[in-house]
Amino acid sequence: MNENAERILKSELGGKAPHGMDGLTEADMAGFAGILHDAKRRQSQALEEAVDEALEIVPRLLRGAIRRILFG
Amino acid sequence: MNARQNADVEILKLARLVGVESEDLRYFEQVDAQDIRDLRDQVTVVMFDADRQMLQRVANATRLIPIKLAAVIGEQAFGPLLCARVTGLLEPSRAVDIARHLPTEFLASLAVQLDPRRASRVIAEMPADQIAAIARVLARREEHIAMGRLVSHLSKASLAAALDVVDDEALLKTAYVMESKSSIGALVALLSAERLEQIIRTASSAGLWPEALEVLRYVSDDQRGWLGDLAAGLEDEVLDSMVRAAQADDLWASVLPVTRAMSHESRERFAGLASVQTRPVLATIVDAAAQEALWAELLVLLPVLPPAARRRVAALATAFGRSVFEGILDAAHEHDLWSPLILFAVELEKPAQKRIAESLGGLEDDAVDGLLAEVYNERLEVELLGIIAQLALAGQKRVAKRLADRADEDILAVLVQAAEDNSFAPLQKAAKST
Numbered sequence: 001m002n003e004n005a006e007r008i009l010k011s012e013l014g015g016k017a018p019h020g021m022d023g024l025t026e027a028d029m030a031g032f033a034g035i036l037h038d039a040k041r042r043q044s045q046a047l048e049e050a051v052d053e054a055l056e057i058v059p060r061l062l063r064g065a066i067r068r069i070l071f072g
Numbered sequence: 073m074n075a076r077q078n079a080d081v082e083i084l085k086l087a088r089l090v091g092v093e094s095e096d097l098r099y100f101e102q103v104d105a106q107d108i109r110d111l112r113d114q115v116t117v118v119m120f121d122a123d124r125q126m127l128q129r130v131a132n133a134t135r136l137i138p139i140k141l142a143a144v145i146g147e148q149a150f151g152p153l154l155c156a157r158v159t160g161l162l163e164p165s166r167a168v169d170i171a172r173h174l175p176t177e178f179l180a181s182l183a184v185q186l187d188p189r190r191a192s193r194v195i196a197e198m199p200a201d202q203i204a205a206i207a208r209v210l211a212r213r214e215e216h217i218a219m220g221r222l223v224s225h226l227s228k229a230s231l232a233a234a235l236d237v238v239d240d241e242a243l244l245k246t247a248y249v250m251e252s253k254s255s256i257g258a259l260v261a262l263l264s265a266e267r268l269e270q271i272i273r274t275a276s277s278a279g280l281w282p283e284a285l286e287v288l289r290y291v292s293d294d295q296r297g298w299l300g301d302l303a304a305g306l307e308d309e310v311l312d313s314m315v316r317a318a319q320a321d322d323l324w325a326s327v328l329p330v331t332r333a334m335s336h337e338s339r340e341r342f343a344g345l346a347s348v349q350t351r352p353v354l355a356t357i358v359d360a361a362a363q364e365a366l367w368a369e370l371l372v373l374l375p376v377l378p379p380a381a382r383r384r385v386a387a388l389a390t391a392f393g394r395s396v397f398e399g400i401l402d403a404a405h406e407h408d409l410w411s412p413l414i415l416f417a418v419e420l421e422k423p424a425q426k427r428i429a430e431s432l433g434g435l436e437d438d439a440v441d442g443l444l445a446e447v448y449n450e451r452l453e454v455e456l457l458g459i460i461a462q463l464a465l466a467g468q469k470r471v472a473k474r475l476a477d478r479a480d481e482d483i484l485a486v487l488v489q490a491a492e493d494n495s496f497a498p499l500q501k502a503a504k505s506t
Contacts, residue, residue: 028099
């Protein structure tokens with residue numbers, strides 16, 4: 001496993017290197033790190049949009065309290 | 073499931089988790105399935121941790137709003153993936169209440185994205201009829217992997233309800249990819265004999281023997297025997313299709329333990345099939361026994377094979393070396409199968425008998441005791457001496473002394489009588505010296 005690709009993937013995995021990936025090329029390793037990065041970004045973006053949309057649905061009366069819980 | 077299939081299933085699960093197609097992760101095909109699974113566990117944690125703070129706040133905010141409104145927001149704003157992420161962070165009873173107000177199709181989509189380990193209590197507390205409805209949708213969508221991940225988290229009532237609505241093909245495909253194989257026994261225990269017979273017929277008609285035989289690897293010995301008996305009670309056509317599948321897909325290592333666990337009558341029925349008795353099939357069975365050390369399975373099958381088929385196996389066994397025979401002797405000792413071993417040994421050619429006799433000389437005391445007891449009980453002393461007689465004189469003397477030293481008075485008496493009747497001097501001499 002290429003050290004640079006391993007480092008990138010390790011970083012995406014929160015600092016822990018995966019086992020048994022010796023058969024993967026540097027490109028595979030970097031490719032998966034990119035897929036994981038995109039998945040996290042998409043999820044965060046979707047969550048942000050969902051929260052905004054949810055606040056539109058919540059009755060005005062509750063909105064302030066919910067907003068405080070969500071955003072402090 | 074072979075290593076490649078295991079890896080394919082794990083790749084599919086990983087792909088789903090990171091929102092891509094399996095094809096995008098083909099490079100993981102060369103990685104061991106367990107390593108992919110470990111990576112998936114890491115990715116699961118990372119995906120949850122990435123937004124943990126906000127997900128937890130969403131879960132907390134849910135407490136403030138009415139259940140019905142939470143369901144509307146979940147469906148319209150969050151969608152199945154984010155709801156799946158939040159589920160495990162909710163109070164289980166509240167999650168179940170919210171789910172009551174969500175459409176089944178939505179819950180099925182949520183179930184596909186759910187990490188069951190993080191939502192185990194929610195899954196267990198869901199009403200059985202709702203689980204059944206979700207299972208029906210998942211089966212229709214052929215989401216066998218998602219179903220397989222959920223099974224071990226279901227309550228008994230939910231599992232039973234789901235089994236009622238899922239057809240045999242979906243059930244076999246789900247069991248095949250189940251994450252917690254240890255739950256397969258509990259699943260089988262909930263099925264009636266009639267349903268199991270129907271499932272076995274489906275395995276035959278739909279070409280799902282690999283799936284069905286995979287299930288049999290993970291049930292208890294009693295269940296394995298029961299399922300084997302049920303299969304043996306079905307038409308030749310069903311059993312022949314299993315033999316063909318075992319031969320084509322290298323599944324004998326799964327079939328042989330079933331033949332061992334089934335009743336003697338069922339085993340006779342199986343061994344009597346013309347499809348089992350062909351030379352290629354017998355050769356593959358013997359190969360599987362050798363590769364997987366399934367000698368006990370082979371030994372119980374031998375006595376019920378017709379003589380011609382047994383001779384074919386004997387011809388194949390002639391090529392075995394001494395270490396292989398030692399493995400067979402160990403199995404005979406461990407599983408109390410000396411009788412079929414001796415009866416089979418006398419059908420072998422003389423060089424093979426000689427290798428067995430050599431191995432007899434190296435048996436531990438308790439193994440010799442077991443051998444002698446069975447020889448006495450089954451009156452196999454003549455056969456035993458015939459095998460030892462294949463050795464050179466020094467070897468005959470050594471093995472005879474070993475047997476005479478361990479034999480009690482009664483056993484020694486029958487051995488000596490057999491030696492006298494068959495002019496086998498080494499044992500008579502060994503008996504005199506004890």
